[in-house]
Amino acid sequence: MTQVELIALAYQFGLAVAFLILSAAGLAVIFGMMGIVNMAHGELIMIGAYGTSIANRHGLPLVLAALCGVLASTATGVLLERTVIRRFYDRPSESLVMTWAIGLFISQAALIVFGPSLPSISSPLGSVAFGGFSLSIYGLLLIAFGLAVPVAIYLLLSTTTFGLHARATMQNVEVARAIGINSGSVYSATFALGAGLAGLAGALYAPTMSAVPNMGGSFIVQAFVTVVTGGGNLVYGTLPAAAGLGLVQTALTAVFGNLVGVLGLLAAVIVSAKLFPNGLAHRLSGKRFS
Amino acid sequence: MRSVLRLLEGDQTIGRGLPFWGLMSLLFAGALAFGVTAGSFAVENCSYFLVWVFMALGLAFMWGLGGTMSFGQTAFFGIGGYCYAILSTNWGVESGLTMAAALLSLAAVALSAAVLGYFVFFGGINGVLVSITTLAVTLGLETFLSQTAGPKWAIGRAELGGFNGISSMPPLTVPWHGDNVEITGRSLYFGLIIFVAITYLALRILANSKVGDAMVAVRESPLRAEALGYDVKAILFVGFVVGSVLAGLSGLLYAGWGQYISPDTMGLSAAALPIIWVAVSGKDLTATMVGTVVLLGLSQALAIYGSQYALVSLALILVVSIMGCPKGVFETLLRRIDSIGGPGDQNSKPVRKSSLDRSEVLL
Amino acid sequence: MKYLRATAVCSALLVGFPLLAAAESPIKIGLLEDQTGILAQGGLPKVHGAELAVAEINAAGGVLGRPLELVVYDAQSDNQRYQEFARRLTQSDKVDVLMGGLTSASRVAVQPIAERTKTLYFYNNEYEGGTCDSNMAITGVVPEQYLALIPWMLKNVGKKVYIIAADYNFGQILGLWVRKLVKENGGTLVGEEYIPLSVSQFGQTISNIQAAKPDFVFTAMVGSNQVAYFQQASAAGLKIPMASPINGTLLYEHKQLPRPVMANMYLGVNYMEELKTDENKGFVERWRAKYPNEPYINQPGEDSYVGVKLYAEAVRAAGSAERTAVIKAIETKDICTESPEGKICFDKSTHHVSHRIHIVKVEADHSVTTVQDLGIVQPSWLGTMGCDLTKKAESKQFTPEEPKH
Structure with a gap:
């Protein structure tokens, strides 16, 4: 393998891992904190992308438009948490069905309001050529975000008061309440954070995909498997899980093609469930967050 | 016999006494009367709803009692449907061979459920990882089958057909005086009604037997159950296989009903549906049986009369009903009925805590 | 859907076809398309296309003095719904013909039901070819045409x-x-x-x-x-x-995606909204007058329009809407219709349709220019595989052989 091919492959690996991390981040935060599997995660991603696309079409530059997308999904998250989700803490299976129904509602409402698709936005930054290959520079930005998001969440959880309260609530909600932490507002803030991260994924990928009501579907399977394989912790769970799954997928896709890549990812999930029945985070962090 | 029949009522099922069984008999008689009096289309359409009930009952059994939330129901539905399609296409309808195809399909489903169940439960996978493992298997199967187009993917005379699936296999038949009578239309409907009733009663007996008690013990606390001497893995395994075989039964009946089976019966959106039916109805067997038919009817009616608002309305109805009855609409309703009419056995407060333990999910 | 049925009948009445026709019972077309769910973008124009064709035919006096009536259900991009509603249309609504389906999987879902209920089925869509079925008419383009x-x-x-x-x-x-x-x-x-x-x-x-x-x-x-x-x-x-053959015609990528993503795309098409033929000009105007908010008239939309027109011609030629008569007419008479592509006709032996094929190019500004008009291309492949429905009624699926390495 030449150096050029190696770089191209490394870039593919980076893209695959970034996609898994960014798809999964919002889901991981909510799952890790509250044990809720948010089935409307894909629709929150779609709201992020729609917000970005619509704002961009109304003349906002891409960076500000992306911010609008993130705000839109965060606001939706807050609204959902206030009205519905907060009644379903400690009820993982009911919340799963509830969020599934909410997801269905959001995607079908988007179809009615915005029609079957929105015009896509163009990918900024152009491409860079080297040795017969050329890569999208925007892809490099996605990789950077893929690494920055877990780091930022880690810092948020380890250095701020919110982080302290959040970790306490995560470990033992009764004790946290007893020492005066308002677990309700911690949950609300976490859900909003998770929704915002979902919106961020949508905003970041909006220029690389077509904006359709069901676009969340392209993220959701990868997000689920990454989060559950990793366990509910971004740094100790999602990050290594994404790296592992991304490596398997990239290698298999490069050698055997896309079908084996997809099947291999699913097989890796099963193998990982067998090897780490309590999730990667549990293994890597020595039960720190779970 | 008596001791078995006594298990029709018990801690793990809702409904006891004359009022409840009176109501159920009425329901059964009503269903039979409908089959006699309604138009042929209405009857066939109802057959379609009944086809799915087995899969839902299977999930209610493994999830409601044992706490195993499997996304694999549609995988076994697909295996059942595909096996029936392949076998019956190859064998044809002569001398009751479709029945043999159906039975062999069920055996294939049982075998594959046993393999997966063994891997999952004896491999130490638990909690939400069971759900994700079964989901991965389901999606893997769907992805694989979708690309099996063309003559190179054929088993005997049956081409797998890729994304288009297999069609035009024979419906179920029974040999009758040297002829083969198709079980379609009304005969299929009556067959299904009786089969649903038998399955329902059998599951009730199983739920109230030692097996059911053990499953609930495991659901409430695997650790405690183990300390009490239960073989936790074996119990979860049994529940999983029973539930999965019922999903396979739905699959082969579906294939026989419409002479069609395709990979998208296993996709992500299809895989979520049984879970929705069971959760919205309530994880009790009676609630699931009634609720599944009602929900299927409702979503079809919305698709017919709701135009573009069909799916939005369905979503809204689901949200409202879970808000109103977190334990399931029909389970809540049944408990009402039970508390009015039952003979009030003091010791029989059902011990069901319907959600997974939070700690289990976090693990 | 009752509403749709009602509007179809009402609009037919409003345009005022002869009183005689109004007295006759309508010919019912059962239409199944994806109007919601993931395939809605491709499926919605198909409903519009069929409605436009029905309105035009009824305005001109209907078929054999009878108006056409559309009975439409939304299949929600779900193959199970195709099966449920195909049964409803054939057994409860008792339609004279079934139409619709976007994916081949939906066609395969409807096929056995149409067969068992003895209802003719029109599949109006581009597809991968190979269906040789007496009970079907397949009006879309096939590989030997678009390729x-x-x-x-x-x-x-x-x-x-x-x-x-x-x-x-x-x-x-x-x-x-x-x-x-x-x-x-x-x-x-x-x-x-x-x-x-x-x-x-x-x-x-x-x-x-x-x-x-x-x-x-x-x-x-x-x-x-x-x-x-x-x-x-x-x-x-x-x-x-x-x-x-598809990236531009179905989901109109050149309208959806930012310029110049689709530049340098060559398409082999029977229809695109941009085609500058005289026949198409009038068609686009009539469509846009009826559906001013249509994002794009995609190829399945036109296919659906043409499918209804071809059915009407077949019924006319048969002198009846009865299934066997219509099939016989397709297999024995020259059934053609004027379409946005030009005049296209049924192939008697395979129940497929000739189409006029254009090679078009998407430019950097995403405008579409015609680079060559190949004229009418026949659906010839099934014939070479031995499908001749005029000689033998059958239902078979052919797949091209794997080339030897």
């Missing part, structure tokens, strides 16, 4: 071809066709990839193409996930010409 594009590309653009296609029936079978055509026309295949429908990230595929350096890429990408390929390829600086 006239490949020899043209090999002659005019270059000899080295890379295939990327969705990993299911449509994509795989098109792959076989393209392989065969490339070999026969002196081209070389430098790579081929079949991609599962769930894949939405195409980095590896793009660098594979860059490494293989083809003269053009044949794309048969299907569904909203796979449309992302074009954006990602463009962002990665891939500027190789493309050829496709």
Whole structure:
């Protein structure tokens, strides 16, 4: 393998891992904190992308438009948490069905309001050529975000008061309440954070995909498997899980093609469930967050 | 016999006494009367709803009692449907061979459920990882089958057909005086009604037997159950296989009903549906049986009369009903009925805590 | 849907066809299309196309003095719904003909029900070809028609071809066709990839193409996930010409995606809204008058319109809407209709339809220019495989053979 091919492959690996991390981040935060599997995660991603696309079409530059997308999904998250989700803490299976129904509602409402698709936005930054290959520079930005998001969440959880309260609530909600932490507002803030991260994924990928009501579907399977394989912790769970799954997928896709890549990812999930029945985070962090 | 029949009522099922069984008999008689009096289309359409009930009952059994939330129901539905399609296409309808195809399909489903169940439960996978493992298997199967187009993917005379699936296999038949009578239309409907009733009663007996008690013990606390001497893995395994075989039964009946089976019966959106039916109805067997038919009817009616608002309305109805009855609409309703009419056995407060333990999910 | 039925009848009455016709019972067309769910973008125009055709036919006095009536159900992009509603249409609504279905899977779901209930089924859609079925009429284009594009590309653009296609029936079978055509026309295949429908990230595929350096890429990408390929390829600086029978006609990528993502795409089409023929000009005007908010008149929309027109001609020729009479008419008489493509006709022996094929190019500003008009192309392949429904009634599916290595 030449150096050029190696770089191209490394870039593919980076893209695959970034996609898994960014798809999964919002889901991981909510799952890790509250044990809720948010089935409307894909629709929150779609709201992020729609917000970005619509704002961009109304003349906002891409960076500000992306911010609008993130705000839109965060606001939706807050609204959902206030009205519905907060009644379903400690009820993982009911919340799963509830969020599934909410997801269905959001995607079908988007179809009615915005029609079957929105015009896509163009990918900024152009491409860079080297040795017969050329890569999208925007892809490099996605990789950077893929690494920055877990780091930022880690810092948020380890250095701020919110982080302290959040970790306490995560470990033992009764004790946290007893020492005066308002677990309700911690949950609300976490859900909003998770929704915002979902919106961020949508905003970041909006220029690389077509904006359709069901676009969340392209993220959701990868997000689920990454989060559950990793366990509910971004740094100790999602990050290594994404790296592992991304490596398997990239290698298999490069050698055997896309079908084996997809099947291999699913097989890796099963193998990982067998090897780490309590999730990667549990293994890597020595039960720190779970 | 008596001791078995006594298990029709018990801690793990809702409904006891004359009022409840009176109501159920009425329901059964009503269903039979409908089959006699309604138009042929209405009857066939109802057959379609009944086809799915087995899969839902299977999930209610493994999830409601044992706490195993499997996304694999549609995988076994697909295996059942595909096996029936392949076998019956190859064998044809002569001398009751479709029945043999159906039975062999069920055996294939049982075998594959046993393999997966063994891997999952004896491999130490638990909690939400069971759900994700079964989901991965389901999606893997769907992805694989979708690309099996063309003559190179054929088993005997049956081409797998890729994304288009297999069609035009024979419906179920029974040999009758040297002829083969198709079980379609009304005969299929009556067959299904009786089969649903038998399955329902059998599951009730199983739920109230030692097996059911053990499953609930495991659901409430695997650790405690183990300390009490239960073989936790074996119990979860049994529940999983029973539930999965019922999903396979739905699959082969579906294939026989419409002479069609395709990979998208296993996709992500299809895989979520049984879970929705069971959760919205309530994880009790009676609630699931009634609720599944009602929900299927409702979503079809919305698709017919709701135009573009069909799916939005369905979503809204689901949200409202879970808000109103977190334990399931029909389970809540049944408990009402039970508390009015039952003979009030003091010791029989059902011990069901319907959600997974939070700690289990976090693990 | 009652509302739809009512409007269809009302609009028919309003335009005032002869009183005699009003007294006759309508000919019922049962239409099943995806109006919600993931295929809605492709399916919605099909309902409009059928409605437009019905309105025009009724305004001109109906068929055999009888008005046409559409009974429409939304299949919600769900094959099970196709089965439920095909039964409803045939057994409860008792329609004279079934129409609809976007994917081949939906066609296969409806087929056995149409067969058992003895209802004629019109599948009005481009597809991968190969269905030889007495009980069906297939009015869309098939590979031997739209893939006239490949020899043209090999002659005019270059000899080295890379295939990327969705990993299911449509994509795989098109792959076989393209392989065969490339070999026969002196081209070389430098790579081929079949991609599962769930894949939405195409980095590896793009660098594979860059490494293989083809003269053009044949794309048969299907569904909203796979449309992302074009954006990602463009962002990665891939500027190789493309050829496709579908990426532009179904989900109108050149209208949806930012310029110049689809530049240098060559399409072999029977219909695009932009085609500048006289027949199409009037059609677009009538469509836009009835549906001013249509994002784009896609090819399935036109197919659906033409399907209804062809059915009306077949009934006229048969003198009856009864199934066997209509089938017999298709197999024995010359049944043609004026369409936005020009005059197109049924092929008696295979129940498929001739189409006028254009090769068009998407420019950098995403406008569409016609580079060649190939005229009417016959659906000839099934005949060479031995399908002759005039001689033998049957229901068979043919697939092209794998080329020997």
